[in-house]
Amino acid sequence: MPAFYRYPLPNGRGSDFLDVASPRRGFSLSYILNTHADQEAMLHTIGARSVEDLFKNIPDGLRLKRPLRVPPALTEIELQQHIGELCKRNQSADDAVCFLGGGSYDHFIPAVVDVVAARSEYYTAYTPYQAEASQGSLQAFFEYQTLIAQLTGMEVANASLYEGGSAVAESVLMALAIHPDRSRVLVAESVHPEYRRTLGTYLANLPVQIVTLSTPEGFLDPDELRKSVNDNTLCVIVQHPNFFGALEEVEAIGKLCHEKGGLFVVSFDPISLGLLKRPGQYGADIAVAEGQCLGNPMVYGGPYLGIMACRQEFVRKMPGRLVGQTVDRNGKRCWVLTLQTREQHIRREKATSNICTNQGLFALRAAAYLAALGPNGLRETAELCLRKAHYLSGLLKVIPGISLRFDRPFFKEFTVQVPGDVSAWLERLLKAGYHAGLELGRWYPSLHDCITIAVTEKRTRQELDGLASAFHAEIKGM
Amino acid sequence: MQSNQSTELLFELSHAGRRCHRLPACDVPVGDAKTLLPAEELSDAPPLPEVAESDLIRHFVNLSKRNMSIDTNFYPLGSCTMKYNPKRHERLAALPGMANIHPLQTDASSQGMLYMLWEMQNILAEIAGLDAVSLQPAAGAQGELTALLVAAAYFRDRKEPRKRVLIPDSAHGTNPASASIAGFEAVAIKSDARGLVDMDDLKAKLDDNTAAFMITNPNTLGLFDHQIADITKLVHAQGALVYLDGANMNAILGVTRPGDFGVDMMHYNVHKTFTGPHGAGGPGSGPIAVRTHLAPFLPAPQVAKHGDQFHLDYDRPKSIGRVRSFFGNVGILLRGYCYIRTLGPAGLREVTDNAVLNANYLLARLKGAFEVPHGDRCMHEFVASAWGLKREKQISAMDIAKRLLDFGYHAPTVYFPLVVREAMMIEPTETESKETLDAFADTMMKIRDEDADFLHHAPHTLSISRPDEIKAAKEPILRWTP
Numbered sequence: 023m024p025a026f027y028r029y030p031l032p033n034g035r036g037s038d039f040l041d042v043a044s045p046r047r048g049f050s051l052s053y054i055l056n057t058h059a060d061q062e063a064m065l066h067t068i069g070a071r072s073v074e075d076l077f078k079n080i081p082d083g084l085r086l087k088r089p090l091r092v093p094p095a096l097t098e099i100e101l102q103q104h105i106g107e108l109c110k111r112n113q114s115a116d117d118a119v120c121f122l123g124g125g126s127y128d129h130f131i132p133a134v135v136d137v138v139a140a141r142s143e144y145y146t147a148y149t150p151y152q153a154e155a156s157q158g159s160l161q162a163f164f165e166y167q168t169l170i171a172q173l174t175g176m177e178v179a180n181a182s183l184y185e186g187g188s189a190v191a192e193s194v195l196m197a198l199a200i201h202p203d204r205s206r207v208l209v210a211e212s213v214h215p216e217y218r219r220t221l222g223t224y225l226a227n228l229p230v231q232i233v234t235l236s237t238p239e240g241f242l243d244p245d246e247l248r249k250s251v252n253d254n255t256l257c258v259i260v261q262h263p264n265f266f267g268a269l270e271e272v273e274a275i276g277k278l279c280h281e282k283g284g285l286f287v288v289s290f291d292p293i294s295l296g297l298l299k300r301p302g303q304y305g306a307d308i309a310v311a312e313g314q315c316l317g318n319p320m321v322y323g324g325p326y327l328g329i330m331a332c333r334q335e336f337v338r339k340m341p342g343r344l345v346g347q348t349v350d351r352n353g354k355r356c357w358v359l360t361l362q363t364r365e366q367h368i369r370r371e372k373a374t375s376n377i378c379t380n381q382g383l384f385a386l387r388a389a390a391y392l393a394a395l396g397p398n399g400l401r402e403t404a405e406l407c408l409r410k411a412h413y414l415s416g417l418l419k420v421i422p423g424i425s426l427r428f429d430r431p432f433f434k435e436f437t438v439q440v441p442g443d444v445s446a447w448l449e450r451l452l453k454a455g456y457h458a459g460l461e462l463g464r465w466y467p468s469l470h471d472c473i474t475i476a477v478t479e480k481r482t483r484q485e486l487d488g489l490a491s492a493f494h495a496e497i498k499g500m
Numbered sequence: 501m502q503s504n505q506s507t508e509l510l511f512e513l514s515h516a517g518r519r520c521h522r523l524p525a526c527d528v529p530v531g532d533a534k535t536l537l538p539a540e541e542l543s544d545a546p547p548l549p550e551v552a553e554s555d556l557i558r559h560f561v562n563l564s565k566r567n568m569s570i571d572t573n574f575y576p577l578g579s580c581t582m583k584y585n586p587k588r589h590e591r592l593a594a595l596p597g598m599a600n601i602h603p604l605q606t607d608a609s610s611q612g613m614l615y616m617l618w619e620m621q622n623i624l625a626e627i628a629g630l631d632a633v634s635l636q637p638a639a640g641a642q643g644e645l646t647a648l649l650v651a652a653a654y655f656r657d658r659k660e661p662r663k664r665v666l667i668p669d670s671a672h673g674t675n676p677a678s679a680s681i682a683g684f685e686a687v688a689i690k691s692d693a694r695g696l697v698d699m700d701d702l703k704a705k706l707d708d709n710t711a712a713f714m715i716t717n718p719n720t721l722g723l724f725d726h727q728i729a730d731i732t733k734l735v736h737a738q739g740a741l742v743y744l745d746g747a748n749m750n751a752i753l754g755v756t757r758p759g760d761f762g763v764d765m766m767h768y769n770v771h772k773t774f775t776g777p778h779g780a781g782g783p784g785s786g787p788i789a790v791r792t793h794l795a796p797f798l799p800a801p802q803v804a805k806h807g808d809q810f811h812l813d814y815d816r817p818k819s820i821g822r823v824r825s826f827f828g829n830v831g832i833l834l835r836g837y838c839y840i841r842t843l844g845p846a847g848l849r850e851v852t853d854n855a856v857l858n859a860n861y862l863l864a865r866l867k868g869a870f871e872v873p874h875g876d877r878c879m880h881e882f883v884a885s886a887w888g889l890k891r892e893k894q895i896s897a898m899d900i901a902k903r904l905l906d907f908g909y910h911a912p913t914v915y916f917p918l919v920v921r922e923a924m925m926i927e928p929t930e931t932e933s934k935e936t937l938d939a940f941a942d943t944m945m946k947i948r949d950e951d952a953d954f955l956h957h958a959p960h961t962l963s964i965s966r967p968d969e970i971k972a973a974k975e976p977i978l979r980w981t982p
Contacts, residue, residue, distance in 0.1 A: 052847035053584050054854045055933035061854075064861040064934060073853045076860050076877065077755055079724045084761045090754045092623050095844025098588050105838065109597020111612030113605070122602040125825055132521045134556055136594075142571040143564035146585050149781040151577070152901065152911050153969075154962045158567035159780040162560065165510050168979040173546045178978045182782070184638035187825035195681065216825040223799070223821035224645075227652050227683025269541055297533050299543040312825070321593070321834075322613050323603030323826025324638065325783030337976065343781065347980075348972035350964040351957065355507070360972040366641070366677035367916070371686040376677035379639040379771065383779030386560075393510050393556050394520040397545035402523040405533055412536050413528035431537050448606070457605050483527040 113452070115320065119485045120457045123435045123476025124265065125186055125214055125312045126320050129293065129403070130480050131391070135317040138390040145383050149343070153358045159382065160357035163345040166389040173295050173392065173400075174309045175302025176331035181343040182385040183328025183377065186312025187217040190259060190289055191224035192330065192341045192375055193308045197257040197285045198230065199339040199374050204256040204284070207232045210242040212264035213289060215465035221259075230256065240266045240428030240437065244274040255284035257308075262288055262298075266462075266474060267411075267435030268428055269298075276305035292316050292329065294433045296404025301331070308332045317391030318384050327384040338364060341375030406479035407434035410486060414477055417490035423497050427472050435476045437462065437469070440493075442500060444473060454492040507963075511980045513559060514549035520556050566963060567780070568910045574936050576862075578881045578913035578925025579672070579720060581750050581772035583855075586842070589775075589835040598834060603826040607811040614810035617830070618803040620837050624787055627749075627848075628766055629759025632795035634802065635787045635828040640747060641674040642823055643767025643786030644714075646799060648682035649820045650765065650790060651712050651741050653797040657818065662711035662740070668697055670720045670917040675745060684711060691919050695721040695874035697731060706738050716745040717761075718752070720917040720925070722859065722878035732762025741765060741794075749773040750929070751856060751880035754849035758789075765790040770829075774836035785832035799823055854930035855880040858937060862928050865941035869948050873920055881927035883920050884912075890922050894952045897922040902966070903950065903958035907943045 056064070061073065070076055077085075096104060120128040139145065143158060150156030150163075163181040170179035183189045194207055207225070209218055211234050222232060235246050242260055251258065258279040262270040276286040285307040293315050301309035313327030314320065332340055338361060346360030366373040395403060411434045418438055419426050427437040440447055444461045451458035463470030477486070533542060551559070568575065575582040593599065601613055621633040637643035648665065655662045665679040669688045676686035687705055690698040697715065706713070713735045718724045725731070732742045744758045744766035750773050758766050770785035771778050778784075790798065800819045801812035812827075843851065856879055863872060863882045870884040886897040901911030901924070913925040928937055947955070959965050 052843045052850045052854075053586060053931050054850055055931065056854050056857065060934045061857060064857055068857075068860045068864045070860070073857055076856050077724075079726050079877070079879075080752070080756050081726055081729065084729060084756045086629075086754060086757055086760065089845035090848055091626050092840055092845050092848065093619070095847050096841050098842075101588060101838060101841055102592065104841070105592045105595065105598070108612030108616055109595050111615065112597050112601050113609035114596050114598075114600040115602060116596045116600050118609070120600075120602055122604055124604055126603050128600070128602070134520060134553055137557065138560040140590070141561065141564040142585070143567045143569045144780045145590075145777050146570035147567045147780045148575075148577060148580050148582060148778040151913070152568075152905065153967045154902065154959050154964055155568040155573075155905050155910055156566075156780075157964060158563040158565065161507075161509070161563055161566070162780075164978075164980070168509075168511065169548060171979045172548055175546070184642065184783075185824050185826070188638065188642070188823060214825065216822060219821045220824055223649060223823055224681065226649060226820065228681070269537075273540075295543075295546055297537070297543070297545075298541055300546060303543060319594075319599040319831070320602050321599050322601045322610065322830040323828065324824070325785070325829040325831050326826075337978065344976075344978055346972040347977040348968045350968070351966040352964075354964055356964040356967045358967045358969050358972050360969065360976060360978075363973075365673075367673035369677070370673045371676035371680045373673070373677040373680075376641045376645055376674050376681055377639075378641045378672075378674050379769075379778075379782040379784040381638075381779075381783045382781030384783060386780065389510075390556065390560060392548055393551055394553070395548070396519060396521075396550045397548045398550075399519065399521045399523065400548065401545040406523060406526055408533055408536055409526050409530040410528055413530045416530070431541065433537075449608075452606065452609060457602060457609070460604055479523060486528065 115457065118452055118455050118457050121459050121475045121477065121489065122457045123474065124460050126323065127315050127476055127478050128320065128480055129315050129478045131317050131319065132394045134394050135387050135390045139383055139387050144386055149379065150359060153356065157356060160345050162386050162389055164347060164357050166385045167345060169389055169392045170329055170331055173292060174331045175300030176309050177334040178337050179331040180340055181345055182381040183330050183342050184381060185324060185326040185328045186289065186310065187220035189310035189328035189330055190217045191221045193287045193310050194221060194225060194257060195375060196308060196339050196341060200285065200336055201256055204254055205230045206255045207257055208235055208250055208255060209259040210235050210237055212237040212241060212266060213259055213261040214265045217289065240268045240430050241270050242275060244271050244278060247275055247278050251278055251282045251284065253282055255282050257285040257287045259287045262290055263294060263433040263435065266428060266437045267432040268430035269432065272304045280305065291433065293404055293407060296400035297408060298433065313384065313388050316388035318387055325381060325384060327381045327388055337361065339374055340364065342377050342380055403479045407477060410481050411436060411477035414475065414486045414490065417486065418493055421494050421497055424493060434478065435474055437472050437474045439472050444471060447496060450496060451492055456489050456492055458489060509980050510549045510551060510559060513551055513555050516550055518550045518552045520551060520553040573908055573910050574932060574940055575910040576912050576926045576928050577910060578927040579747055581927060581929060582778065583775050583929040584931035585775050585777035586839065589838045592838055593831050593834050611810055614803050616834060616837050618805055618810050620833050621803055623840055624768060625789055627753065627757065628789035629757025630789040631792040632798060633787055633789045634798040635833055636799045636823060637767065637786035637788060638824055638829050639782060639784035640767050640769040640786040641678060643788045644674055644678035644745065645681055646823050647743055647765045647767060647788045648678055648684065648712065650794055650797040652682055653820045654794055655711055662709050664710050666705055666710055666713045668715060670919045671714060671716055672720065672745060672747065675714045695719065695723050696725045696727060699727060702731065703734065706734060708738055710738055710740040712741040712743045714743040714745060716748060718748045718879040721874045721883050722881040723874060724879055728761045747772060748880060751852060753852040754845065755852055765794060770832050770836040774839045776832050776835060783829050783832055785829035851930050858928040858930060858932055862926060862937050862941060866944055869945050881925060883917065884924045884926060885920050886922035886924060889948065895955055897924050899955040899958060900924065900947055903947045903955050904943065905959040906961045909940055909943065
């Protein structure tokens with residue numbers, strides 16, 4: 023048993039905790055202000071003999087007659103030591119150079135983003151139901167909505183969804199509310215496999231069919247789409263750049279989709295919009311994204327930020343909170359939650375979505391990030407990703423035995439084919455100091471010999487050369 | 501103290517040529533974008549604002565001062581459990597060994613993270629009195645949806661297509677909304693005069709087409725429904741499942757467990773019960789716990805343990821799939837883990853004891869001055885009504901809510917639950933002192949006696965008052981335009 027375990031591990035669920043817990047029982051660490059004397063005075067006012075008396079509505083037969091079997095209490099010093107020891111068992115992006123992507127990226131987070139989000143006036147507030155007491159959050163979310171609209175070239179954005187995968191699912195629920203008479207959902211196989219799995223799960227019991235369009239060449243061939251799209255097509259979903267890193271033929275796809283009256287849904291990479299055409303410029307009806315890259319840490323997958331933007335005409339079918347500008351009783355400009363009749367707390371079972379709590383703090387972080395970068399910073403960030411990814415791909419593809427899997431333009435991620443067992447490759451490359459890439463065979467059995475590599479603006483030439491040398495050494499050792 | 505730089509929008513502060521973040525020069529010998537990508541793929545940079553670092557900080561810091569928050573104000577927003585958010589959690593969650601872990605890196609390189617998550621699975625199962633946990637859902641509402649999808653898969657597997665979900669009329673709006681998306685028909689069950697489930701209505705509507713009964717217990721009136729054992733027996737007799745909306749878990753930690761009172765599936769709100777924090781409207785985290793017979797249908801992956809090594813188990817053939825990408829809202833789960841580890845078993849029980857004590861004390865202080873339609877005892881929260889005041893003096897729950905802001909208190913939840921007219925739902929939490937509760941009660945009493953017309957125009961001391969919400973909805977302005 024490694025030394026970092028501070029208390030006995032249970033054999034099976036929850037056992038053995040209790041004895042370890044007992045030495046600290048009664049020692050309050052629970053952020054409670056009531057002293058014994060306060061409690062006595064309060065009970066007197068209530069007219070109860072004891073705190074226990076307050077629970078008499080809970081029948082005795084349903085009561086737990088023992089303490090919870092949870093681990094013993096720790097002081098702040100002990101807790102920090104414990105978490106510190108857990109950290110040592112993780113190899114973070116600071117310990118091994120991170121070339122992992124697939125929706126979560128090791129982009130740089132400017133200090134101002136952390137400073138803004140650390141204001142506890144934001145992070146210890148909740149949903150801004152009382153507008154007068156929440157103008158700070160409301161204005162920040164209005165700014166976020168505007169920044170996302172500017173970024174995407176779309177007319178309107180909401181105040182956030184959970185993350186990129188459920189944002190795709192929500193976009194289809196929204197499409198269904200717009201076109202309840204249509205039922206075919208066409209999704210390219212090059213869309214993030216976890217987003218597609220999420221979509222399938224959300225729609226499992228609703229009257230729609232999901233048709234997955236194969237992408238053997240690493241992108242959705244418009245001819246493939248032409249064969250499947252018809253008058254019953256609810257929407258066409260592509261990711262641009264896609265899960266393999268490649269660009270899709272978004273203009274042609276959007277055109278084919280619109281010819282049949284379907285909605286064009288695009289999942290985009292926010293950083294790529296420093297360079298690439300914006301969804302609003304190529305005809306997207308609903309644009310969604312994973313917003314982790316906009317100033318949010320990777321933290322093993324969440325919390326992240328679900329971005330959603332759409333055409334103005336669809337706004338009343340949009341899920342999630344929306345902040346609108348208005349005036350107060352003295353005519354002063356201010357902000358409120360608006361169009362709430364779409365939402366679950368008013369519409370209940372007829373709501374467009376069940377979302378309530380969203381990702382407010384991460385929308386704030388994204389707003390601070392986009393403001394910190396500005397147009398030139400975003401452009402330069404995107405350009406550094408693009409150029410460094412192309413530099414690395416150039417180094418790798420000349421190594422005998424390694425090739426680029428797809429002949430497509432790409433942005434910051436690309437897919438290489440390697441000889442031999444990919445998981446063994448990745449294990450050895452990690453030993454050499456690199457989280458080298460994603461093993462595509464996990465999701466695409468036919469691409470079992472492929473690795474997708476992501477390059478952010480943080481990667482230095484030395485790190486890129488280092489990874490290429492490590493690949494080279496592996497090939498030589500084979 | 502006044503600041504004249506708090507209300508301009510970022511876009512109005514923008515000044516061409518200003519910059520906050522600067523990037524290093526490109527250090528690789530590769531041509532620029534025009535040489536790497538086809539011209540038709542490229543666009544000019546998006547028209548974002550241009551601000552300097554000091555502009556940005558002054559803007560967002562001044563804006564933050566226009567919020568009420570737990571760190572600055574008593575925030576008795578019912579149903580939301582606005583308890584203190586310990587600062588150690590923020591420090592620990594920001595450690596690079598936690599914050600800079602990629603979700604798709606190997607299990608071997610994430611053992612500390614997987615250990616913590618595995619522990620949370622066990623701890624949340626124990627607190628629920630249930631057998632298996634999925635940490636994947638991003639918030640309570642997504643937890644509800646996930647559990648209902650699990651229920652649908654369970655009945656499909658049993659070849660019993662059941663189409664209805666029964667939901668008390670006092671429930672959160674997310675319950676019926678989640679049921680619809682999961683493909684069920686949501687059927688409302690009445691509350692009786694005591695605010696509890698109307699057993700006759702439940703019996704009348706419960707049948708073998710019922711997949712689940714969703715109950716919030718303690719309910720949104722702050723009452724523990726003591727009929728729960730009978731309810732679960734009735735529901736189980738029809739082969740249906742009992743779902744618990746765990747929004748109110750702060751009232752029962754270590755006192756009773758949902759599994760012990762017959763619940764088959766539930767969600768937690770980690771940002772509420774285990775002090776998230778709430779982040780101005782999220783992120784939350786909404787894990788679900790279920791009984792053994794439902795476990796095969798939980799989302800993948802789960803954290804599993806083999807020897808002393810942890811791994812992500814994707815081999816779950818009956819799983820509903822997944823409700824989001826990656827593992828879950830790990831940053832919030834980590835804070836919840838830190839909280840539970842700080843409290844231990846005795847501390848968790850103290851939380852509930854004092855949450856319930858504080859709520860009952862505030863109820864006792866207020867009940868002479870305000871109607872409390874559902875009795876003089878409560879769990880962690882209670883619902884008072886301004887209906888009498890409204891009839892007598894035209895003072896509404898909204899008037900009281902707005903006037904409280906003048907005195908530096910965040911308002912309670914108002915006009916919810918829908919079963920109480922002019923509802924004011926008050927949840928003080930355990931992290932408030934008797935002095936704070938006394939001062940709040942005194943203020944409520946004072947407001948009650950104020951002039952109605954004065955109250956209609958409250959708040960009087962904040963930077964804005966009574967925004968025109970009808971105008972906002974009729975002529976929506978959802979973004980700044982030049």
